Structure formats: structure tokens, C-alpha cells
Amino acid sequence: MNANLARAVTAAGMLLAATAVGMIDTSSNTASAITPRPCGFYPLNPPQGEQTGGYVHCGDGFILIKFHWSTGTTGASCIPPYSSRPFFRDGAHKVVNAYYVTTRPNLTGPPGNQMCSTYQPRA
Structure with missing residues (x-):
């Protein structure tokens, strides 16, 4: 394939991709749902349905996390x-x-x- 044809095909592909991305309807809830979360705990404000937050682990090993409820438990x-x-x-x-x-x-x-066991130690 010659260089001019390769450039034309690449430009056409980029134009189609940009058009497709522009056609996606993103409300604020949808946009926050597809935004990558940072590592660690994150609260959702406002909640998304019943989900109020989460934890993202960005490492290559199994870890144990401790979490606190609003009740103090x-x-x-x-x-x-x-x-x-x-x-x-x-x-x-x-x-x-x-x-x-x-x-x-x-x-x-x-x-x-390996996978996480059903029972975990108290932290």
C-alpha cells in the first residue's frame, strides 16, 4: 500500500471513530459510570442505584481490605x-x-x- 493511500485510510478511520464517539449520549450518571476509578476507596455521590461506593485494587497480588459502615461496624x-x-x-x-x-x-x-476463600480473617 502506498503512503498516500495509507494516510487516506487512516484519516477516514479517525473521522469515523470521532463521529461514533460524538454520537454516544452520555448523561452525568453514564459518564461517571464509565470513568475509570482511581486505586483505593471511592464514594459515589450521588449513589448509582443501590451502589454507594467501591474499592479498586491496582496491584498484582491478593489483598485484604477493611471497611467501615456508617453504623461504626x-x-x-x-x-x-x-x-x-x-x-x-x-x-x-x-x-x-x-x-x-x-x-x-x-x-x-x-x-x-487461587481465589479468595469464603472466610477471611478479622482485620
């Missing part, structure tokens, strides 16, 4: 590598913070195919 959750965990409303209560703790999570499965 806490919980722990195992997060797989490069994964996220949504937090949902429980009646009037919601998770207000979550963070990494150094306690090792309980894993199950053979090496190379």
Missing part, C-alpha cells in the same frame, strides 16, 4: 489482583471508608489458580 474483604469490589446500601447504612491492611487474606485453590 467494620468488615474485611479479600480483593483479587487488578479487581474491584462494589459497596451497596444496607437500608439507611452505607460503607464510608475502606483501606488496605497488612493481614494476609485466606486463599483457596491450587497454586496458579
Whole structure:
């Protein structure tokens, strides 16, 4: 393919892609739903349905996070590598913070195919 034809095809492709992106209707809720989340805890204000926040893990190992409810109670959750965990409303209560703790999570499965165990240690 000659250089002029390659440039023309590339320009046409870019024009079609730009047109398609411009045709996507994004309300503020939709735009926030597709925006990549930063690593760690994030609150959703306003909530998206019943989801009030979440935690994004940007590392390559399993971790344990501790989370705090608005009632003052806490919980722990195992997060797989490069994964996220949504937090949902429980009646009037919601998770207000979550963070990494150094306690090792309980894993199950053979090496190379491990996953989070159902039961996790208290953090």
C-alpha cells in the first residue's frame, strides 16, 4: 500500500471513530459510570442505584481490605489482583471508608489458580 493511500485510510478511520464517539449520549450518571476509578476507596455521590461506593485494587497480588459502615461496624474483604469490589446500601447504612491492611487474606485453590476463600480473617 502506498503512503498516500495509507494516510487516506487512516484519516477516514479517525473521522469515523470521532463521529461514533460524538454520537454516544452520555448523561452525568453514564459518564461517571464509565470513568475509570482511581486505586483505593471511592464514594459515589450521588449513589448509582443501590451502589454507594467501591474499592479498586491496582496491584498484582491478593489483598485484604477493611471497611467501615456508617453504623461504626467494620468488615474485611479479600480483593483479587487488578479487581474491584462494589459497596451497596444496607437500608439507611452505607460503607464510608475502606483501606488496605497488612493481614494476609485466606486463599483457596491450587497454586496458579487461587481465589479468595469464603472466610477471611478479622482485620
